[in-house]
Amino acid sequence: MTEFLSTASAPGKAILLGEHAVVYGKPAIAIPVSQLRVEATIEAFRCPDNEIWIDSPTIRLYKNIKDLPYEHPLREVVEMTLAECKNRSFPGLMIRINSSLPIGGGMGSGAAVSCAVIRALSKCIDGQPLATETINRLTFEVEKIYHGNPSGVDNTVITYEQPIYFRRNTPLVKIKIGKTIHLVIADTGINSATSLMVSGVRKRFDQNKEIYQQKFDAIAKLVDEAREAIESGNIQLLAETMNENHRLLQEIEVSSFALDRLVKTARSAGALAAKLIGAGGGGNMIALCTGETAKSVSQALNAAGAVRVFSFTLTGEQTEE
Ligand code: MEV
Numbered sequence: 520m521t522e523f524l525s526t527a528s529a530p531g532k533a534i535l536l537g538e539h540a541v542v543y544g545k546p547a548i549a550i551p552v553s554q555l556r557v558e559a560t561i562e563a564f565r566c567p568d569n570e571i572w573i574d575s576p577t578i579r580l581y582k583n584i585k586d587l588p589y590e591h592p593l594r595e596v597v598e599m600t601l602a603e604c605k606n607r608s609f610p611g612l613m614i615r616i617n618s619s620l621p622i623g624g625g626m627g628s629g630a631a632v633s634c635a636v637i638r639a640l641s642k643c644i645d646g647q648p649l650a651t652e653t654i655n656r657l658t659f660e661v662e663k664i665y666h667g668n669p670s671g672v673d674n675t676v677i678t679y680e681q682p683i684y685f686r687r688n689t690p691l692v693k694i695k696i697g698k699t700i701h702l703v704i705a706d707t708g709i710n711s712a713t714s715l716m717v718s719g720v721r722k723r724f725d726q727n728k729e730i731y732q733q734k735f736d737a738i739a740k741l742v743d744e745a746r747e748a749i750e751s752g753n754i755q756l757l758a759e760t761m762n763e764n765h766r767l768l769q770e771i772e773v774s775s776f777a778l779d780r781l782v783k784t785a786r787s788a789g790a791l792a793a794k795l796i797g798a799g800g801g802g803n804m805i806a807l808c809t810g811e812t813a814k815s816v817s818q819a820l821n822a823a824g825a826v827r828v829f830s831f832t833l834t835g836e837q838t839e840e
Contacts (some may be wrong), residue, residue, distance in 0.1 A: 524612070527638035527648065531555040531626040532676045533796045533805055536745045536764045537685075539720050540738040541670040541812060546686040548745055549676035550693065552626060552704065554831055556699040557618040559635040561643040566611035570615075571597055571640075575616040592664045596633045597640065599657045604644045614784065621827070623710035624698040625797020633661040649767050654678050666714045668721075682833065698752025700833040703816050706828065707777040708826030709801030716773055716798035721773065732807030734767050742765075758791035758807050773799030779824055788812070788819030793829060827839045 528738055530551040551690065564572055571584050573593055580593070587594040597614070614636060620628040625665025637657050641649040658674035672685045684692040723733040741760040748756035765782060774782075778795045785793035785806035792807040808816050813830045820828045 524561045524563060525639050525643040526558065526560045526636050527642060528556045528558040529631040529634035529677050530680055531620045531628065531631055532673055533626065533803070534672065534700075535749075535805070536760060536794075537672075537738055537742040537797075538795075538797055538799070539768070539771060540735040540742075541672050541685065541687065542668060542717060543724070543732075543735050544645060544687050545735050545739040546742045547670070548673050548684055548749070549672050550682045550833060551676055552831070553678040553680065554565065554829065555619045555626065557628065557631040557635045558630075559622060559639040560617075561614045562613045562615065562638050564611045564613035568610055569608060570611045571593070572611075572613045573597075573616065574613060576771055577616070577618050577622065587693050589734055590664060592629065592633070592661050593636070595664055596636050596657070596661050598624070598630075599660060600640045600649070601638045601644070603653060603657065604641055605704070606644050609644050609800075612640075612643065614725070618839075619708055621710075621803070623712060623802065624706055625711070625713070625795070625799065625802030626704075627673045627797075629665045629676050629741070630658050630662055630677045632673065633658040634678050651678060655709055666717060668717060669713075682749070684742075694746060696833055697750050698754060699810075700749070700754065701810055701813045701830065702829045703790070703806040703808055703813055703820065703828060704796070704803050704831060705781050705785070705806070705817075705820040705825035706803045706827040707775070707781060707801050709777055711775075711798060711800035711802050713798040714799045720771055720773065721796050726761045731771065736770055738764060740755070754791065754807070754809075761792035761794050761805075761807055763785075765792075768795055775800055777801065778804050781820055781823060784819050784823040785816050790816045 535548040541547035655678040662669040682694040745760040782793040789812035790806035
């Protein structure tokens, strides 16, 4: 019989405003998407002591971690976790990873996998998970393998599972939700690598420093306005900032035909605002709705060919509708 030793999960995330500019030291607002999660389960496994195997059906991986390349993010996650744990010996283990998050969809699947594995494995080996701060730091280290130069926003919102106002190298600020926010997320179904999108922006930034700096400053101003709007419950102002943020993201060339099409569909169906989320190029978009329009916007996005659409509300604690 399978012996389950520990389990832990981590949510997906959506960046409401500020992606890309956040890499250049500007603020961003990110929320956890608790309905879509990665779950890591640790089981006793018949293999030599101190050996660890990974089973991740989503990426068709079933291997002893020692047989993965040194730079493989899952090998790094496991080895960094073991280095932080107090206990040095344990029985043979199997880590099973299950995810409902789209890979390459701008919703933080890589960071959620790292976070869930670190939590579950450390709980199994030491009897309690590592401190949240340590989990966040290790998840960030693995993000560097996935993305090269991550801002840290993804690992932070995923590890703390709270709406946050995030700025590189400054203490995290949790955001209070003044009034219920109705959101719909839709997936273009097109995978996009964050590292490529981030390096593309870097290249254009290096060629047009002054113009890009102005755009990042404009995004930073929107983020600050949006934070006030969220805290005071001014949904109309939040909508204006999100729409304008999408326009600036188009200008820095990270949107795409498929994303713009879903953004337009959502607005035509009554969304107050719509924008891409995350690195762009493909992946997901988000629509800001009211309680009355969320359903019609979801239907319109489905009809327009989105591969997955779901709605949820943000009330300080997210609840599924
Ligand atoms: C990716 O989810 C968000 C980006 O701003 C990259 C980063 O912050 O590391 C595009």
